[in-house]
Amino acid sequence: MKNTSTAVRATMFLIFLILPLGELYAQSGGATEDEVKQMVQKQFERMYQKGVENLSDRIVVSGGVKPFAVVTDTGDKTKAIRIKQAEEMPADVALEVLRRSLIALVKKGKIGATAIFYTADNPNKEANAEKVLVVEMEHIFGPTLAQLVPFTIKDGKARFGDQVVVDMEKQIFNIKVDEEAAE
Template sequence: MTQLKSRLMTFLMFLVPVLMVPEYTNAKEPSEAEIKEMIQEQFERMYQKGVDDLEDRIVITGGVKPFAVVTDTGDKTKTIRIKQIEEMPADLAIEVLRRSLIALVKKGKIGATAVFYTAANPNKESEADRVLVVEMEHIFGPTLAQLVPFNVTDGKARFGEQVVVEMEKKIFNINVGEESKE
């Protein structure tokens, strides 16, 4: 029940700016289709911003250290990089990034996340030896991971066909209203 109240409070935080504008005072509650469209648009914006941010890095190093693109409660998209992560092993870096995002969620600062990192390709039959992983989560529930196999040859990244799968929540599996212990 408290998780439902927390989600409702976050939803209301999205609506407050709209309700404060006079011409929207008679606005009706968004439909399920409108909410799904908003979530899709946020996921697309975060994905595009992240891909734009990593293209050069992936060619130079053959991978990227974990970073995130988030949509804040004002519907602004921001990139989050933690300087110390650059020196950490990949598995530890991902965990540190996730914990940092959880702390921001608990403070009510973000409503959607996209965590970007590269890993060994789990599909041994693929020609690509690496995969770009993008884990996307939204406070309203949708959670998915996008895996894109790639190779870097002759100074160019060549991406294969993406696979999208549902995944377990890693960031929004907390009660948003609870105090951050991080």
């Protein structure tokens, strides 16, 4: 997966371009703005790497993956989250269940960053790749982006194309602080 390190570097470069950083955190004396940027970058990179490792075998076997997440908790530990029942659900339903579960964890103060991984049909009908790997990354300090990577399965290996990084609306960290935790 030589493309992985290039993709990670490109993603991290774009993060710097779209970061509306957590100035409140920096102003509160917790860290400088540069320290916050570096922390966010490292967390996104760790989540991305863990997610790619988690899906590489699955994507070859089935041609896609059911939605799963990689999160960074408030103790700066990165872990993969899979919902066992989601494996049996249609992909769109599994994605919604996963998002709601992550929102519940955010409301409980358990996580500070998320990366949701799933595959979808390639929106570019003129492309050679029929599928794309979608990685939606969000951080409690504000950065939010979606990465689309076209892929094909050939000779038992996943071959990834050039990624496209786009802005996206917050879906996990768009809650009000005073909302009650959901189940």
